[in-house]
Amino acid sequence: MPERKLQYKEELFSTEDPFFTPFEIQMGPQHPSTHGVLKLRLVLEGERIVDCEPEIGFLHRGLEKLAESMSYTQVLPLTDRLDYISAMNNNTGYALAVERLLGIEPPPRGKFLRTMVCELARVASHLLWLATHALDIGAMTVFLYCFREREKILDFFEDICGARLTVSYPKIGGVRLDVEMGTLERIYDFLPEMEKRLEEYEGLLSENRIWLERTRGVGVISAEEAIAYGLTGPSLRGSGVEYDVRKHFPYDAYPDLDFEVPIGKNGDIYDRYLCRLKEMRQSLRIVKQCIEKMPSGPVCAENSPDLDMLISKRAPVAMAKGEIAFIGFPFERVNLVPFGELYSAVEGAKGELGFYIVSDGTGKPYRLHIRAPSFVHISALPKLAKGHFLADLVSIIGTLDIVMGECDR
């Protein structure tokens, strides 16, 4: 292996100060508080972080390359593996991008169902974030409580589509299955209970002295810097910038729903924590409205593409019983879909999740680029970490709410 270039080394280690004795340690990739396979090369002076360089790519599966050899419909389950904590949002984001490309409009019930499961997934994702973040800082109780509620949401997912994590429930043109009335009722009953639970978490943390000392004034990033680093989602809103894809580019059922976008002020860990907690409340509000306003009718558009991307309905072919008819070679057909390019984004649980598709008219994407929020957030980690204690680094990784599956793709 070639020797890695260490740029910071010369300028840091050549100082004349005899009391300045920096040393380098490696954190990760198998470290419990790096939330996956994130590796950090740290230069420490005592306990203080002088420099920090994230190394990623341990979970790189070449999703973008893989997608180029599959049809648009086959790519959908791959998007589950991006941010595997809120797979509903990824599916919706990708389905929405392809719908916009093909000009498919999902029926209203499909839209509302999609919005509902997206918001439930957001709550589940934020619960996992709160659980691990609190555990990193030392609050074990919150960890157990949050997982208890998250389990309930995953049970709802199981009722809705049979899967808990890699759901693939939203699809191009709507959703895969209709939801039973009983499940909707159970979700509706769960909402006030969840509100109470949120109060419980806040009672444990919001005015806890240890929590305040560990989070206030740590990992501060100003609004201008947050924008320069390309942060989105709660990490940006914690700094007081009001940017939410659900409000700026409304999609699915969001234009019909009433909700607020909570923003913070100081841009530290505590503000981002408050932001996410308020966001969970808003999500519950959205789910409630979705169930109340749920229209009836079909859940998926009629012209939703098949797995092999034959968009128009197949012509009936006379054949004997049990025989399978193969008509045409779908991947070779030109002008199957309109050619051109498209950027479409949704508000994922971590931030803006964008899909950039270049189409060449065949049934396969010519290029699919995924703008993953975690990827951008990790690149801002050195800025947040410098000058803090090593112990604070753990809470800074927590506050960015990163998922390596999404970062490495």
Add this chain to the structure above:
Amino acid sequence: MKDLLSVIRDEFGKFILEVREEDLPTVIIKRDGFLEFIDFLRKEGFNHLLDLCAVDYLNYKPEKKIERFEVVYHLYSIPKRELLRVKVPIAESDCWQYSLTSFWKAANWFERECFDMFGIRFKGHPDLRRLLMPEDWEGHPLRKDYPVELPEEKEWKAYRKFKTKAKGAQ
């Protein structure tokens, strides 16, 4: 947005190859006038670099592209709520582009990923190394002439070494 596009046409006319209105307003601009153009856009309020990626147009059938690669930028203006796409064609023989790291810190990793996946060099980037692939990886995976599955003799060296070692242990 219409006003802005006409201003762009007037001011940067000699650099602009095409202005399109697809899903988003799209400006295709030559590399020479790129930095001034971005500077202009920043003054117009486009403060958020949402996305940066490259596309390899080798064997792209529907239209004839001028050059093989295109670097695609998505810029967003949070106060004005406008999204703009900027594209810069890059020739295979002259495979470099100006870096935006001096404007946005977010460009740092995006450009490293671009270099890793397409081999496009970014002039002015402080630390242009591979990001997702290992440092001793050969080739640039997202280029269209790079196969999805590598033949066994071309696999990554470290992996091949690991495989032979595992076979020896059996």
